[in-house]
Each structure stands twice: as C-alpha cells, then as structure tokens.
Amino acid sequence: MNSGFRPEERVLKIDNADDPRLAPYRNIRERDLVGRSERFIAEGKVVLNVLLSSARFEAESLLVLESRLNGLEQQLRLCPPTVPVYCVSQDIMDGIAGFHVHRGILAIGRRKAAPSPAELLSGLPDRALVTVLCGISNHDNVGSIFRNAAAFEADCVLMDETCCDPLYRKAIRVSVGATLKVPYARQGTIDDIMAALAREGFETLALSPSGAQSIYDAPSAPRLALLFGTEGEGLPKALLERLRTARIPMSADFDSLNVATASGIALSRFSRFS
Amino acid sequence: MNSGFRPEERVLKIDNADDPRLAPYRNIRERDLVGRSERFIAEGKVVLNVLLSSARFEAESLLVLESRLNGLEQQLRLCPPTVPVYCVSQDIMDGIAGFHVHRGILAIGRRKAAPSPAELLSGLPDRALVTVLCGISNHDNVGSIFRNAAAFEADCVLMDETCCDPLYRKAIRVSVGATLKVPYARQGTIDDIMAALAREGFETLALSPSGAQSIYDAPSAPRLALLFGTEGEGLPKALLERLRTARIPMSADFDSLNVATASGIALSRFSRFS
Incomplete structure (x- = not known):
C-alpha cells in the first residue's frame, strides 16, 4: 500500500x-x-x-x-x-x-469481440449450464438475470436478436457488473440458438407457467440450457410444443413471477452448487 | 355482459x-x-x-x-x-x-385496519409460511418480495419498523397488487417480531450468505418463518448468532443475490407447492 x-x-x-x-x-x-x-x-x-x-x-x-x-x-x-x-x-x-x-x-x-453462440458453446466443458433468453427487452430484467447467472455460475448467456443490449448503462448497473463477467452472445433468432445448442449436445428446458413438469421433478442434464421468455407473452407456442417444458410450482391465484426472479429460482435449482 | x-x-x-x-x-x-x-x-x-x-x-x-x-x-x-x-x-x-x-x-x-404481528399470527393455520423482513427500505425490493410471497402463498409478511411502506406507489406497482393481497404488519422491532413468532410456535430460518446450512438441506417446519435482511449490511449479527441460519448455495466469486430474488428462491424451496 x-x-x-x-x-x-x-x-x-x-x-x-x-x-x-x-x-x-x-x-x-x-x-x-x-x-x-x-x-x-x-x-x-x-x-x-x-x-x-x-x-x-x-x-x-x-x-x-x-x-x-x-x-x-x-x-x-x-x-x-x-x-x-x-x-x-x-x-x-x-x-x-x-x-x-x-x-x-x-x-x-x-x-473487444462479439462471439457467436456457436463460438461460445464450442468452448464449454462437458458439464455446462447455459441461460437462454428470448425477447427479454427490459434492461432491469436483463441486468438481474445476468446477476443471477453470475451468482450460480452459468457458463454463458445466449440472447436472441430481439433481446435488449446487456451493455446498456442500467443493465450493467443492475447486474452489478455481471454483464461484463458472464460470457454472452446476442444475435440470430431463437431457432438459430436452439440449433446451435442441439449441435453441441445440450438438453433444453423451457420455463413456462404451463410447463409439463415441476422444476423440482424435471431431471437435469450434463449440458443443460434453461430457456426464458417474456413475462407477458411468454415463449412462442411453436417452440414450447417441441421442447421439454418445466414450471416453477406456485399459486394458481396469482400473476406469474417476474422473469428475473424465475431465472434465479431455476438457476438455483439446476446449478452445480445445489 | x-x-x-x-x-x-x-x-x-x-x-x-x-x-x-x-x-x-x-x-x-x-x-x-x-x-x-x-x-x-x-x-x-x-x-x-x-x-x-x-x-x-x-x-x-x-x-x-x-x-x-x-x-x-x-x-x-x-x-x-x-x-x-x-x-x-x-x-x-x-x-x-x-x-x-x-x-x-x-x-x-x-x-381499513392495521393488525399487529400478534394479531396476524394468531389467525394462521397449523401449517403456515411467514416472510419476515428486517430493514428492507427499497420500494422495488419490497414490491418484488410481496409479489413472490403471493406467488408462493406465504400466509403473511411481517416487517420491522425500519422497512419502507409497502403502500408506496412504486411498491404496489412492482408487486402487481400483492401488497394489497398478502396480509402484512409493519411495526415494532425485529426482536418484537421474533418474540411474537416464538409464542406462536414458529421456527425461524434466517437467510444469510454465511448461513450454516444450504436451504436445500435445511429442514422445513409446519410453521416456518423465513427472515431476510438488507443486501448490504445483512441481518444484525446478534440475531444471526441466536437463530438457525441458511444460505442459498452459490458462487464464492460474486456479490450476493438481490434480496428479492433470494426471497423468491427461498419461498419456492419452502412453499407448499414444491
């Protein structure tokens, strides 16, 4: 000193x-x-x-x-x-x-560089947890999701092109710097991202209030991708129909959870720490 | 119509x-x-x-x-x-x-009326889940915590007198109305609240990054109170020393979770739905 x-x-x-x-x-x-x-x-x-x-x-x-x-x-x-x-x-x-x-x-x-989803995925270990975002356009939510991804050591975040920029000032601030820490890609359609994940042997679990299984019953996988959509619209129906889906079990009487909170709950459930 | x-x-x-x-x-x-x-x-x-x-x-x-x-x-x-x-x-x-x-x-x-913690607790069933907040003064966080309490059907929220008003405009909005839905009391010191919980046979689990057990290992109880403090200071040390403590298992490399997200994860873990 x-x-x-x-x-x-x-x-x-x-x-x-x-x-x-x-x-x-x-x-x-x-x-x-x-x-x-x-x-x-x-x-x-x-x-x-x-x-x-x-x-x-x-x-x-x-x-x-x-x-x-x-x-x-x-x-x-x-x-x-x-x-x-x-x-x-x-x-x-x-x-x-x-x-x-x-x-x-x-x-x-x-x-310095903006890697593609495929580039990010190709560098991941055999056991990996990926957060995938579709259409999340609220900077607070994106910042909070990155904060959760860092806390639970998700290996990367993949965002489709309709998500907002995680380098927006408020997103960085809310994330407590996690948007600069957790590797991410933000490009292409959600279908492009799903295809890249499948090529790398990832199982995907799509989070939805109408998901088929509770997250506490749904099995994990060595390479697991957790997919989150917007709070209002949710994930595209065509996507939900062809993916394995899971729900966070909760009251039927109340509006759904905030998507950032949902990401925290699901990441905690599937993280290597739990 | x-x-x-x-x-x-x-x-x-x-x-x-x-x-x-x-x-x-x-x-x-x-x-x-x-x-x-x-x-x-x-x-x-x-x-x-x-x-x-x-x-x-x-x-x-x-x-x-x-x-x-x-x-x-x-x-x-x-x-x-x-x-x-x-x-x-x-x-x-x-x-x-x-x-x-x-x-x-x-x-x-x-x-219409502002019930005391004791009044709220006396009306609860044999199996009950209570959220307790100590010193949470951020309206966004209070609103989000109420939203989570509603989603996981916590029976009530008890706030010490240093917490902010859940009827503040932004807290109501962020809670999507849950501050009008989930019964709450906001009065007295955290010690008063702990005493009222003990009289009603509640076990308390204090959430802290340095908690003794993982929330996934900590046993539940028929009447369980989950206690949350501020993100910065955390819960008072004297309180943590005499209570059962639990942590959300996460990376050692990153700042702690947002307290609202932490409440969502812990409420999901201990809710009747999981």
Whole structure:
C-alpha cells in the first residue's frame, strides 16, 4: 500500500467542462436511450473492478471525482498506463453526465469481440449450464438475470436478436457488473440458438407457467440450457410444443413471477452448487 | 355482459383540472416521496381488481381516462355505488398526476385496519409460511418480495419498523397488487417480531450468505418463518448468532443475490407447492 504509488501522478485533472477529452461522457443518459455501439458506460467501483479484470472488455478511459481518488489506488494500479484517467470536480461531472453521479466513478468501456453462440458453446466443458433468453427487452430484467447467472455460475448467456443490449448503462448497473463477467452472445433468432445448442449436445428446458413438469421433478442434464421468455407473452407456442417444458410450482391465484426472479429460482435449482 | 349496465351512467365526467374532487390525485409523484398515510395510489387494471376485492382495503374514488372506460365494465360493477368514479381526458389526467399516466386508471385506496404481528399470527393455520423482513427500505425490493410471497402463498409478511411502506406507489406497482393481497404488519422491532413468532410456535430460518446450512438441506417446519435482511449490511449479527441460519448455495466469486430474488428462491424451496 505504501509503495510510493501516487494517484495524483496518474490522473489528468480537467477544469473545463468543454474539454473535448470529456466528450464520450457527455449526456450519458440521453445517448443511452437512443444509440448503442460497442462502447458502454461503467459506473461505480464494483463494476470498474470487473471491467479492469475482464478478458473480453477493456477500458478506454476513466472519469473520477477528485474526492474519490484516494479510495481507488488499487484500481488505478490495475488500469493499463495507456488508459487515461480524468479527474474532475462534482459540478463538472454532473454537468457533463447530465445527472448527479453520486458514485463519482465512470469509465468508458469497449467490447473487444462479439462471439457467436456457436463460438461460445464450442468452448464449454462437458458439464455446462447455459441461460437462454428470448425477447427479454427490459434492461432491469436483463441486468438481474445476468446477476443471477453470475451468482450460480452459468457458463454463458445466449440472447436472441430481439433481446435488449446487456451493455446498456442500467443493465450493467443492475447486474452489478455481471454483464461484463458472464460470457454472452446476442444475435440470430431463437431457432438459430436452439440449433446451435442441439449441435453441441445440450438438453433444453423451457420455463413456462404451463410447463409439463415441476422444476423440482424435471431431471437435469450434463449440458443443460434453461430457456426464458417474456413475462407477458411468454415463449412462442411453436417452440414450447417441441421442447421439454418445466414450471416453477406456485399459486394458481396469482400473476406469474417476474422473469428475473424465475431465472434465479431455476438457476438455483439446476446449478452445480445445489 | 349485455345486461344493460351503462358505464357512462356510473361515471362523473370532470372537465376542469382545478376541480377539488381531483385533489387527492394531485402531484402523486411528489407526495409519494415525502409523505405517507393510510391512503395510497393504486394504478392499472390488475391492481384495481385486487383493491376492489380486498377485505383489508377499500377504494375511496377512481380516476379513469375516458378512453379506458369501455374496458372497465367489470370493475365498475364491483365498485360500491358510494365510491365516485371520475373520468377525465388524458391532458387533464397527466396534468393532475404530474406525469404521463399511460395505464389511464388510478384509484385512491385506504387501509381499513392495521393488525399487529400478534394479531396476524394468531389467525394462521397449523401449517403456515411467514416472510419476515428486517430493514428492507427499497420500494422495488419490497414490491418484488410481496409479489413472490403471493406467488408462493406465504400466509403473511411481517416487517420491522425500519422497512419502507409497502403502500408506496412504486411498491404496489412492482408487486402487481400483492401488497394489497398478502396480509402484512409493519411495526415494532425485529426482536418484537421474533418474540411474537416464538409464542406462536414458529421456527425461524434466517437467510444469510454465511448461513450454516444450504436451504436445500435445511429442514422445513409446519410453521416456518423465513427472515431476510438488507443486501448490504445483512441481518444484525446478534440475531444471526441466536437463530438457525441458511444460505442459498452459490458462487464464492460474486456479490450476493438481490434480496428479492433470494426471497423468491427461498419461498419456492419452502412453499407448499414444491
């Protein structure tokens, strides 16, 4: 800790809100709603830790409140010397971001590569648990599902092209960084994904309130994929008809569970830890 | 359906945003953040259905978009004749509420009585499952936990006095009306609640990442209380030391689960349906 590392020598203090180096951080909230790219915003220390230790993502730059620098020595050591660390006052940070950034730590991250479902699956061990999402377009739900996938060590998450981007700012935040941690692919139709899973010898269990078996009776498999659809519509009927289906046993009197909660229950049931 | 019921004869059309009858609906969002009372806002058709069929809550009035009246025949029949149903245009509704009310259905609800934990427990059957919350102050989490309690038919929810109000607008909405459905008490310290549970012969299982047993190994009990604390701090140490504890088995490498997800997993494990 006292090895002579001086944070103030690593950081670039910026006093002018119009400094072009701050452009990627400008109006984060608005850009979030309209655009998407290979770049994303990471917020807070926990997410920054995940980003800086990721093999699939890298930091482009950091933006830190001057009052937070002292607690970040470990992160600044981990940060490659080519990655600039900008430091500003609270006023400047809030003005740039477009809202009050109370955690005081932002980073611009970038994805190095976007593997296909087939590429992800080909690298998995003989025993593997995969989470498959069809049509999940709510960022909170996607973030929560990734958090659960990390907690129960799902090997990857496969999302069809109608799912929302897990690198959306809110999805990353709700996931506590898990969208940067659990390998995922988001491309193709759900049928493409099912075909890739079948080629790799995965058994699929589709979760549905009308599923044929209770998840507690349904057998596991060495290579198991758990498939989740939206809360309202559910999974496409044609898909449910040709897949093995399971339900989370619950009251007949109440609306279905939230899909993220359902993923937590099913992942817990089929994880290697249970 | 065609029995001559005419919604337009049941409703009071209001064209003036300053009409004093609309006062309870004014600036809903702001009042939500500062005050609380026995009154609350119910939003949307599903929540309205729960409110209108509740024994513990009653509607004071309804405020409906004129374009939504046609789909509400069933609800208007259920609504006691003494409860006024106001009807406005979208402009007036948005102006009154202070935001765009896209579901177009609001109601002011009122709690009839607030039973104590002891009163709630004394009415439970020999086999019962109770959810106990200590210090859960996030409205999303409280709403989600109630949704799970309803899905798995927990008999009631007991909250210590440091938990937030489950009648907060967002908690009701996230719970899909379950905070109006599952009986609850919110009063006293967690020690008071533990004492009331013990008097009624409940076994308590405290959920904690450092719990002694896996939830899948921990035995159930005819009368079982599941205790959940906050995500950050967790349950008070003194409490954990004297209670039976259980953990949801998961990765050692990742941050703990969201408390609402944890409640879903534990309730599913110990519910009568599993």
